[in-house]
Amino acid sequence: MSSQDIAISAPGKGTALITGASTGIGAVYAERLARRGYDLVLVARNKERLEALAERLVRETGRRVEVLAADLTATADLRRVEERLRSDERITLLLNNAGLGATATLLDSDPDQIDTMIQLNVVALTRLTRAVAPGFVARGGGALINIASIVALSPELLNGSYSGSKAYVVNLSQSLHHELGAKGVKVQAVLPGATRTDFWGIAGVPVEHLPQEIVMSAEDLVDSALAGFDAGELITIPSLPDVEDWKRFDAARQALGPNLSRSVPAARYANAATATATATATATAA
Numbered sequence: 139m140s141s142q143d144i145a146i147s148a149p150g151k152g153t154a155l156i157t158g159a160s161t162g163i164g165a166v167y168a169e170r171l172a173r174r175g176y177d178l179v180l181v182a183r184n185k186e187r188l189e190a191l192a193e194r195l196v197r198e199t200g201r202r203v204e205v206l207a208a209d210l211t212a213t214a215d216l217r218r219v220e221e222r223l224r225s226d227e228r229i230t231l232l233l234n235n236a237g238l239g240a241t242a243t244l245l246d247s248d249p250d251q252i253d254t255m256i257q258l259n260v261v262a263l264t265r266l267t268r269a270v271a272p273g274f275v276a277r278g279g280g281a282l283i284n285i286a287s288i289v290a291l292s293p294e295l296l297n298g299s300y301s302g303s304k305a306y307v308v309n310l311s312q313s314l315h316h317e318l319g320a321k322g323v324k325v326q327a328v329l330p331g332a333t334r335t336d337f338w339g340i341a342g343v344p345v346e347h348l349p350q351e352i353v354m355s356a357e358d359l360v361d362s363a364l365a366g367f368d369a370g371e372l373i374t375i376p377s378l379p380d381v382e383d384w385k386r387f388d389a390a391r392q393a394l395g396p397n398l399s400r401s402v403p404a405a406r407y408a409n410a411a412t413a414t415a416t417a418t419a420t421a422t423a424a
């Protein structure tokens with residue numbers, strides 16, 4: 139039996155809706171998820187590319203693959219995809235992958251492009267998640283995979299609003315795991331490093347201009363991310379050699395918890411706070 143026959147006979151796992159499926163990381167996920175037994179709904183703007191991919195995947199895997207052309211920064215299109223996520227009970231996985239980057243510094247960037255990036259990376263991702271999650275909870279299961287970026291942990295790289303948008307994705311994923319994990323919803327945030335796709339050219343620096351030793355193929359990225367998903371990871375950083383580095387970082391963050399909100403200022407600020415209070419009282423009395 140060939141590996142293709144095995145893929146075709148894989149049992150159904152429900153439907154995965156993938157945003158940004160027309161190329162790059164999303165297109166590789168589409169192929170891998172179809173071979174794992176998912177039917178697919180492929181979302182992006184470029185209908186021709188989506189249809190070509192859908193046709194190939196139906197032929198090669200025998201799964202049902204539907205194309206939903208949508209610009210997720212356009213309100214009407216976004217609402218259409220939200221409605222699909224709310225109403226289609228076969229959907230068992232939402233892959234929030236569509237995203238835009240920016241390589242120029244904030245001062246050198248176009249505010250309208252930053253706005254569009256935030257609409258796609260943050261607003262659309264949030265609304266799609268909000269649309270699908272209640273159904274997952276009601277049905278007792280489902281999976282959310284959110285594609286973030288290592289810049290979430292490295293705000294000094296690239297554009298601050300891009301890294302901020304990806305830090306949002308990490309925070310939201312951690313919060314959703316906390317909120318929905320016990321309700322059967324599996325959450326994963328994937329933090330790719332530089333990956334060989336059109337993303338870089340669109341963001342302003344062709345990927346060929348990067349040192350090639352920091353660039354991973356989209357295939358390796360997705361296969362590692364899916365291995366992390368299978369292992370039940372909440373945060374997957376495919377490039378990081380030692381996962382203990384991440385665990386130590388996260389443990390340090392969590393150790394801050396009990397001290398982040400208190401009724402009195404920290405001792406190092408106490409003198410300044412007292413001095414300000416005294417000055418205010420003196421000014422009021424005068």
Ligand code: NAP
Nearest residue numbers: 158160161162163182183184210237287332333335336337
């Ligand atoms: P890509 O090759 O440029 O693909 C982006 C995908 O998003 C395409 O399918 C594109 O399709 C879709 N898309 C863009 N704007 C859209 C919109 N307004 N509405 C709907 N779909 C839209 O980039 P990629 O590298 O695969 O990126 C995928 C994700 O990985 C992004 O979230 C990105 O931030 C993240 N990431 C990438 C890298 C990297 O180095 N490549 C590193 C870290 C994180 P259409 O043009 O057809 O709409």
